[in-house]
Amino acid sequence: MRFVIYPCGDPRVIQSVAMLTPYPTYLIFLIYWSLPNQILHFPPDLALQQALYVLASIISLYPILRLHLNQGREPRQPARTSWFKSLVTLLTLAFLTEANNVEAWTTGLGEGRADEYAEDICNDLNKLYLMLGLDRTTNSTFPFEFRRPKPILTTSRLNCVFCPPGDSNLIPSLRRRRWDKIQNVQLLDSTFHWCSADYYPDRITYQSSGIVGRLERLEYDAEVLRVSKQGVWVSRKIAVAQEKALHRFNSGWSNWADWVNDCTGDPKNKVTYRQSQRLFLEHFSRRLLVAHGKSDDFCCEAHPSSQLLAETVRKTIGINGGVVPTSMTHGCMNCTHVKRYRSDLVREGAVLGGNTAVANTTEPEAEPDPSLPENVPDILPQLEAPAAGSPRGYVRMAVMDLKTIRHRKCALDDCQNPLYNYKNGRFCETHLDLKDVCGIVPCGRPVRQPGALTCDTEAHMAWQKMYENRFSHLSFPGVQRVIRRQQAAVEEGSGVSEQQARGPSLRVQLQALGNTPGDQVVHTFKAKKTYGLQTVQWACGVPIGWGKCYRSESEPQTGFAYDSTCDLLRHIVTQNAGSIWLATTKFIVDAWHYIGHRASDVLCRTRCNPAPMDGSQPDLILTAEDENGEVHQARALNTETAEQLNSWLGGFEAALQQMSDVNYDFFVHVLMMIYGETMEKRIHAKGMELSDEFWAAVNGEDVEA
Ligand SMILES: [Zn+2]
Ligand SMILES: [Zn+2]
Ligand SMILES: [Zn+2]
Ligand SMILES: [Zn+2]
Ligand SMILES: [Zn+2]
Known part of the structure; x- marks a missing residue:
């Protein structure tokens, strides 16, 4: 043709x-x-x-x-x-x-x-x-x-972001530095200095006075992201697909790279695991910085390594914990309700019971115990219902939970530092030298040869060997037996440690070393782990924040083995008696825990009841009439939504446990952001946002004065 x-x-x-x-x-x-x-x-x-x-x-x-x-x-x-x-x-x-x-x-x-x-x-x-x-x-x-x-990869910008306006009040335009080869731009600007900013499609690198080397800013709306310095670029839409795969299938970087390569079917060009991880990092660095409102201030060394980029982003949005950016302005019908008063319960016909009885349960009430700490009032002051037409206020409920999602850290129990080497290391940078010291604390003698874990003391060598083989003699039925025994203990209510309550874990008997019982021998044979991941959510499920706990594993389990709410309350009562939290915030625990714990802990008994039946916490009680016309009290707060986050996070536990402290934090920041966005979307779709009628009721404008 x-x-x-x-x-x-x-x-x-x-x-x-x-x-x-x-x-x-x-x-x-x-x-x-x-x-x-x-x-x-x-x-x-x-x-x-x-x-x-x-x-x-x-x-x-x-x-x-x-x-x-x-x-x-x-x-x-x-x-x-x-x-x-x-x-x-x-x-x-x-x-x-x-x-x-x-x-x-x-x-x-x-x-x-x-x-x-x-x-x-x-x-x-x-x-x-x-x-x-x-x-x-x-x-x-x-x-x-x-x-x-x-495709032509260029910056989406037309003008330099650093140079001041020049002739005709125009901000200097971007120039090609050379035209015969595809590369960067450079500009001699009107202030007679060479502006050496380089504009890439996904970043701008520049020189800053007083700083050796170049810095970089990110382009947040970049349509392509560089995943390798060898010039491999990936469309942002692919990064979004990776995000969705992570969200829906818990897909890891290597899985995802394999899947992409399966789809392209190109035997020569393949996405590597490293590039897949880099794509994740580049995409989510931008997403997180924007979500946390840090996009304008953020800069880091130009062309950083993955490690450095993750570290710098983490330093900007939160080390060891963080707040989910939009959570503080959140409010919806599922977590927020108009304040209720005792008189509301009475008006609704509730039959009031005791302070330690729990609504919706058939457990007998606990015996009263008068010995409360001095700064904790026996009964919280009851607020009088305001007169009709005046503001009633509102209550927003949050749920706190500790999950056993951990990462490795220094082998010294008291040290919180990250491992110097996450591949196979045991110590942080400060304690690296301890690799040459006997792993049994407090022996202190040098190891018998480089790479050995103990000194040449016969007992130490033997104990280490026994420790190494501690699992080898266990048959599968043996493991089952251990787990069954632990479960039985939980059901009897004896020695309910938190770990057991959250599922069985295998604990084997270790031989004593001299006079020290086996489970109390302190050693540095392997890297230790952080204690867990603490999360706080609004009762509707929208996450508020998270933090890591660094309790040592050797600490006896009795003090904190129950749950984090009691623990937090006890901490505030003892450390900060005047805290406004004691006066304004109600700490409660889940009903199951409460029934088990109230017998032994007076603070828990009087202050942590999730649904006291004496009318003292009308916000936690709803009333319902049965077919006989009898009014029953029911728990207003359910913690099911918190369980949804737990089970979703559980899908990432295995991946998180392999990560360094920096990657762990970055990843949890990502997960909390994604989860928060999903929850907000769901609430919006169901029309659960706080309505004008709600605010009218809060302000007392819904009834005639
Ligand atoms: Zn410039
Ligand atoms: Zn909510
Ligand atoms: Zn250390
Ligand atoms: Zn020794
Ligand atoms: Zn308790």
């Missing part, structure tokens, strides 16, 4: 042809159409496929033309900027790609002719774009699928 030139300069003809013919003809017609200056843009002997390829290339060059035109707006600019020269080079390449294809180039369009046509097209490029209606908004939906033009 050959095309003839259609020698016409009248747009009206084009329009009428367009209406008469299907649009591929329309496009080809336009290509061959010459602009009013009568220069032909395509040689008549150019094959159709080649012409279409060149056309597609023209379309893809738009971002560079934009930069060229922008620079031209400043005074004293050359007509041929370096951007322009790049346009000609790229377009010449488009004409030449198939220069050795005799079919396509029957008359042998030589290199000179390609240059000539490229130059002509570039000179008219602006007009061509205008005429074709091609700009950034239309080219994304442009229906060219026959042969993809090369």
Whole structure:
């Protein structure tokens, strides 16, 4: 199929042809159409496929033309900027790609002719774009699928973000540093310094006075992300797909890379695990910094390693814990309700019972015990219901929970520092030298040879050997027996440690070392773990924040073995007796824990009841009438939503346990952000936001005074 030139300069003809013919003809017609200056843009002997390829290339060059035109707006600019020269080079390449294809180039369009046509097209490029209606908004939906033009990676910016306005009050435009090779930009700006900022599609690197080396800022709306310094770029949409896979399938980086490679089926180009992880890091660094409102201030060393980028982001948004950015302004019908008063319960006909009876349970009430700590009042002051028409206030409930999701840390029990080497290390940087000291504390003698775990004391060597093999003698039925025994202990209510309450864990008997019982021997044979991950959520499930606990494993379990609420309350009572928390905040625990714990802990008994039946906590009690007309008290707060977060997080536990402290924190920040966004979306979809009627009730405007 050959095309003839259609020698016409009248747009009206084009329009009428367009209406008469299907649009591929329309496009080809336009290509061959010459602009009013009568220069032909395509040689008549150019094959159709080649012409279409060149056309597609023209379309893809738009971002560079934009930069060229922008620079031209400043005074004293050359007509041929370096951007322009790049346009000609790229377009010449488009004409030449198939220069050795005799079919396509029957008359042998030589290199000179390609240059000539490229130059002509570039000179008219602006007009061509205008005429074709091609700009950034239309080219994304442009229906060219026959042969993809090369995508052009450029910054989306036109002007320098560092330079002050120059001539004519214009902010200096971006220039190509060199035009014969695709690379970065540099600018001698009007203040007579070389602005050395480099603009990449996903970042800007720059020099800052007083700092050795270069810094970098991130482009938060980047459409492509660099995942390898060897020039591997990935579309942001792929990063979003990775995010969704993480969210829905708990997919890890390696799994995900394998899946992508399965899909592309390209045996030569593969996404590596490292690149997959880098994509995650680049994408979520931007997401987290924006969500935490830190995007404007953030900078780090230019072209950082993955480790350094994660570390810098973590330093910016929270080390060892964090607050979910939007949680503090959150409120919905599931976590927030209009304040209730004792008189409401009475009006509803509730039969009031004792302080330690729990609504919805059939357990007998606990015996009263008067010995409360001095600064804790026996009974919390009861608020009188305000007069009708005056503000009633509102209550928002939060749920706190400790999960056994951990990461490794220094082998010394009292040290909270991260491992120096997360591959196979045991110590933090400070305690690295301890690898040469006997692993049994407090022996202190040197190890018997480099790499050994103990000194040459016979007993120490033997104990270490026994420790190493502690699991080997256990058969599968043996393991089952241990677990059964632990479960029985939990059911009897004897020795309910938190760990057991959350599922069985295997504890084996260790031989004594001298006079020290086996389980009390302190050693540094392996890296220890953090104690757990503490989360706080609103009662509706929207996460508020998280933090890591660093309790040592050797600490006896009795003091804190119950749950974190009692623990927190006890901490506040003893450490900070005047705390406003004691007066304004109600700490409660789940009903199951409460029934078990109230017998032994007076603070828990009087203050942690999740649904006291004496009318002292009307916010925690709802009333319901049964078929006999009897009014029953029911618990208002259920902690099921907290369980949903637990089970979702549980899917990441195995991955998190392998991570360094920095990656662990980064990952938890990511998980909490994703979960919060999901919950907010769900609440919005269900229309559970706080309504005008709600606020009217809070302010007492819903009833006549
Ligand atoms: Zn600049
Ligand atoms: Zn809520
Ligand atoms: Zn240490
Ligand atoms: Zn020793
Ligand atoms: Zn308790």
